[in-house]
Amino acid sequence: METLDQIAKKPGRAEEDGNAPVLAVENLHKSFGSQKVLNGISLSVKRGETLAVLGRSGTGKSVLLRIIIGLQQPDSGSVRIHSQDIAGLALDQMGEIRKKMGFLFQHAALYDSLTVEQNVGFPLQHHKKEMSKSERAERVAALLAEVGMESAAQKMPSDISGGMQKRIGLARALALEPEILLLDEPTAGLDPIGSSEIDDLVLKLKSERQVASIVVTHDLHSARTIADRLALLNQGNVVIEGTFEELQQSDDEFVREFLKHS
């Protein structure tokens, strides 16, 4: 069995070949009881690329993200991060993979007993033990400034709005400088200016750090702004995958209906 260090240091295909996907899911199936949620989904994202996953509520978009980060197990299919299959990895081994990923939860999932500052500093406190307290505080302040929340550092999550919690959740997801970002409804509950700031941040991460992102969203405007490709899900399948223009040109009835109402 591979050691944690070996897993962490294993050179991915992406490092050898710039065009290889950083993250690839293949033929993913997931059911809850008799309800099929994912029915053979295959998607991939390259370094510096953003994929927006669209679809009606309950089509398994969030489940897809949870499977990618290993919070749920698929019934069949594989998830590969840097060409390594994550199936069957023990919790600590999976932890090494997760350090390369940032996850923004749909409802932010901030730790309600910690302040905003402690929430953002949580991954640093556990994984950057070489950092001094002042270095950690500086990094947290920079992350909060990046999402425009520096004034809320000492507040508790219960004292800030849902949209603000979302931004703090994003700052926490960025704390370990991930190579892969998984964002579940990043702009839901945000005002138009806040949404546009998050979009700018995702674009900045893409251009400056070559972060690969999968963004689950209902916000077509945001998806169009930040994503290189869009994938539309329906009944557990990818109906269409391509650029926004390709989606617009599609003859598929569901695609046309979805775009018409978005």
Add this chain to the structure above:
Amino acid sequence: MIDSKSTATVTLNSELPRPQIALPSSAENSSKGLIIQFLEWFGDLGIFFFQVLRAAVTPPFEFRELIRQLDEIGSKSLPLVALAGAATGVVLSMEARFSLTRFGAKSLLPAAIVFSVIHETGPIITGLVVSGRVGAGIGAELASMKVTEQIDAIEASAVNPYRLLAATRILACTLMLPLLTLAADCCGVVMGWVTQALAEPLSLHQFVNNGFNGASFNDVLPPTFKTMAFGLIIGLIACFQGMRTEGGAAGVGRAATSSVVLSSLFVILADVVLVKLIIIFFP
């Protein structure tokens, strides 16, 4: 997210025909179902314990969280445990005085009180009080974290929740129970003396001398250290019930209630076994 259990239940309820008059078979089925449920619960508890154990013995160790839990579980339970121990000492003293006077054995009163408190009432009262206060607290806290995806967020941050949340709480319960038991024992003995002294003048020195006359370490240490098993049971069950919760606020309520009920029940059952073992190995 879709609740797999509720989906399955809805499907079963709509697909299966309702039984007409089949009381015996339905009773049989329900008892079989209960047994299977109990065995499943026990199996899951075993797997959970193994995962926590594996996380607890591998680095990184969560010392800061452990110290926080020692304070939360130990020092914050102290007033309640001390009060319960003191009340038990008073009741035991009054009851023992009444019974022993009746049988002409009043001179054995200090020994009867001290031995009862140290051997049994101190440890079990501590176990039950802690299972109420700490069991409910841990169960509700972890359940609330589970339903608001905070435990998932910990996992997504590459931190092992079994190590951070469960191992620290279980270890803190296991370490603090003997210390809390000593506090309950002290309060019980002192209040036993106060009750006696109010009825009939008797110095504390005399009471303690008579009470501990002939007592050995075997009378104090095994009953005190058996509460480590109570702590393990309380911590393990409360963490398990909390971390497997589903179903929003109602689920949190269920987790808190079941943590208290199950941990109290298993503390009492464990006491039966441990008392027998202590009698065999520390006569």
